Amino acid sequence: MRSTNAPREIHVALVGMSGSGKSAVAVKYITKRFIGEYDSTLEDTYCRQETVGGQCMMVWLMDTVENAARDEMRWIAWADVYVVVYDVTSQLSFQYAEGLLERIARHEHVLCPREHRTILLGNKMDLDRYRQVSEQEGERVAAQHKAYFAECSAATDFRQFTQTLHSTFQNIISGARSPSPRQCSSDSEIITPRKGAFSSLRSSSRSSQVRSKTSTTKSPQVQPLHKTPSLSKLKTGSKLLKLFHT
Numbered sequence: 001m002r003s004t005n006a007p008r009e010i011h012v013a014l015v016g017m018s019g020s021g022k023s024a025v026a027v028k029y030i031t032k033r034f035i036g037e038y039d040s041t042l043e044d045t046y047c048r049q050e051t052v053g054g055q056c057m058m059v060w061l062m063d064t065v066e067n068a069a070r071d072e073m074r075w076i077a078w079a080d081v082y083v084v085v086y087d088v089t090s091q092l093s094f095q096y097a098e099g100l101l102e103r104i105a106r107h108e109h110v111l112c113p114r115e116h117r118t119i120l121l122g123n124k125m126d127l128d129r130y131r132q133v134s135e136q137e138g139e140r141v142a143a144q145h146k147a148y149f150a151e152c153s154a155a156t157d158f159r160q161f162t163q164t165l166h167s168t169f170q171n172i173i174s175g176a177r178s179p180s181p182r183q184c185s186s187d188s189e190i191i192t193p194r195k196g197a198f199s200s201l202r203s204s205s206r207s208s209q210v211r212s213k214t215s216t217t218k219s220p221q222v223q224p225l226h227k228t229p230s231l232s233k234l235k236t237g238s239k240l241l242k243l244f245h246t
């Protein structure tokens with residue numbers, strides 16, 4: 001039986017066009033560092049412990065890879081929060097993000113019993129001089145899809161996204177439906193990135209699905225929602241492991 005003191009688990013899926021900065025956002029969130037280059041074929045799931053509004057939670061973050069051969073239900077059914085990332089310097093990535101918002105709206109209520117929150121995230125705001133998507137445009141599309149909205153830079157200023165994410169978590173905890181996405185205070189705790197950190201996470205969070213680093217040739221496994229997914233072994237080659245081992 002789950003203890004009442006057990007941390008609440010929240011699943012967050014980062015989705016968006018290739019090159020929008022999903023991996024950079026994921027790694028920045030987990031490690032507070034910006035890393036320039038990643039293997040775009042790797043799909044990873046990371047974990048970070050957070051305390052938001054006094055509640056301890058385990059945040060599982062899936063950095064997805066867009067691939068027509070993969071079933072998008074792997075993240076639609078898995079996540080509590082969808083973070084739809086686009087690059088503010090790319091109108092194309094914004095259109096792609098709009099398409100994803102529509103796909104999410106079509107799927108979620110039919111196939112998933114849980115409630116979802118969606119954040120539309122404009123990344124690379126440090127490249128303002130090349131901007132092709134205005135903040136107002138982002139806000140308008142987010143409002144259209146009843147999504148939260150934030151802009152950030154995985155390279156520099158990340159605060160707005162962290163605040164929006166925490167605000168979303170608080171609203172999931174409280175069961176609220178229409179929060180103000182930009183107002184939130186939290187005292188987060190980052191899991192020190194070190195060798196072996198993930199093995200301790202694995203043992204302390206038995207009911208979680210961790211890991212979905214798969215190659216593009218391997219088809220994804222969508223876990224039934226009512227089942228506790230088993231933990232598969234962390235493979236070396238993960239973006240974060242690479243980061244900590246170098």
Ligand SMILES: Nc1nc2c(ncn2[C@@H]2O[C@H](COP(=O)(O)OP(=O)(O)OP(=O)(O)O)[C@@H](O)[C@H]2O)c(=O)[nH]1
Pocket residue numbers: 016017018019020021022023024025035036037038039040041064065066123124125126127152153154155156
């Ligand atoms: N200037 C700037 N560059 C960024 C930022 N975020 C990501 N990048 C760069 O954008 C490129 C793509 O970033 P990724 O994180 O690999 O993008 P992705 O969405 O994960 O791409 P795929 O793995 O192909 O799906 C890389 O060269 C990053 O260094 C940012 O906030 N500012």
